[in-house]
Amino acid sequence: MIDRGIGMRNIRTADVTAAVKEMCIEANHFLSPDMKEAIEHASGQETSALGRQILGQLKENMEIAGAEQIPICQDTGMAVVFMEIGQDVHFVGGSLEEAVDEGIRQGYVEGYLRKSVVGDPLIRENTGDNTPGIIHYSIVDGDRVTITVAPKGFGSENMSRVFMLKPADGVEGVKDAVLSAVRDAGPNACPPMIVGVGIGGTFEKCAYLAKKALTRGAGSHSEIPHVREMEEELLEAINGLGIGPAGLGGSTTALAVNILTYPTHIAGLPVGVNICCHVNRHAVRVL
Numbered sequence: 001m002i003d004r005g006i007g008m009r010n011i012r013t014a015d016v017t018a019a020v021k022e023m024c025i026e027a028n029h030f031l032s033p034d035m036k037e038a039i040e041h042a043s044g045q046e047t048s049a050l051g052r053q054i055l056g057q058l059k060e061n062m063e064i065a066g067a068e069q070i071p072i073c074q075d076t077g078m079a080v081v082f083m084e085i086g087q088d089v090h091f092v093g094g095s096l097e098e099a100v101d102e103g104i105r106q107g108y109v110e111g112y113l114r115k116s117v118v119g120d121p122l123i124r125e126n127t128g129d130n131t132p133g134i135i136h137y138s139i140v141d142g143d144r145v146t147i148t149v150a151p152k153g154f155g156s157e158n159m160s161r162v163f164m165l166k167p168a169d170g171v172e173g174v175k176d177a178v179l180s181a182v183r184d185a186g187p188n189a190c191p192p193m194i195v196g197v198g199i200g201g202t203f204e205k206c207a208y209l210a211k212k213a214l215t216r217g218a219g220s221h222s223e224i225p226h227v228r229e230m231e232e233e234l235l236e237a238i239n240g241l242g243i244g245p246a247g248l249g250g251s252t253t254a255l256a257v258n259i260l261t262y263p264t265h266i267a268g269l270p271v272g273v274n275i276c277c278h279v280n281r282h283a284v285r286v287l
Helices: 013-029 033-045 049-068 096-110 167-189 203-213 225-239
Strands: 002-004 009-012 078-086 089-092 134-140 145-152 161-165 193-201 254-264 269-276 283-286
Touching: 009 013, 013 078, 013 089, 013 096, 013 145, 013 283, 033 049, 033 254, 078 096, 134 203, 161 167, 161 203, 167 193, 167 225, 167 269, 193 203, 193 225, 203 254, 203 269, 225 254
Parallel strands: 009 089, 078 134, 193 254
Antiparallel strands: 002 009, 078 145, 145 283, 161 269, 193 269
């Protein structure tokens, strides 16, 4: 139920909970259309016979997961939620953050998804319901709320890097940093992978940009010409590393390189690299 007030649009937090619950289950059981298309395309382009076989097995795994309602990966991830909130929206019915976490809780418990979150990073006692999630908020124009749920497994998350480059390192330094992160990740990130890259901002901003870049459709490109060119060059260079599907060799190490940029300080060139495995789960709802 959505009510409209004068100048504002009221959205119930219960509706946020319901949407997040649905997305947690959907993202973990069904590959998004852009990723299906990317893997299908890679299967036809892969030069290695073993690589083609592995890609075929990945496609079969995804079909079985959807048909039998089982997770496409046993690591159902830590729930990362992006909330783009219209400035003319007013939430009613309780705390927004509690509503998001309740959606995660319901999705992982009722969806029989693996609970992978520990409440204290040092004591490491499992919370039992995969909460809390990682929530990123941004305020945008309008009276809509766009919610993106992107469960992130830690096989690939552990391979992520932040590089604090010098401005003099330039474009080539950025490319070298990305390639070194992928090379070091090797088979540990469950290739073929999506490589999210954030350039600019500060230490934490470039990492956020790299994470956000993973939610952009595979096969899409930056609207900035020189950034698009870098995406294409990096994808070719990464696939030239020979890591291949499952790290067993081949020409498909990455399915896409997605780059987001942001203004930065005259003295810095921060670069974040957030790698995601071949499932690259994400689901979107607009309220």
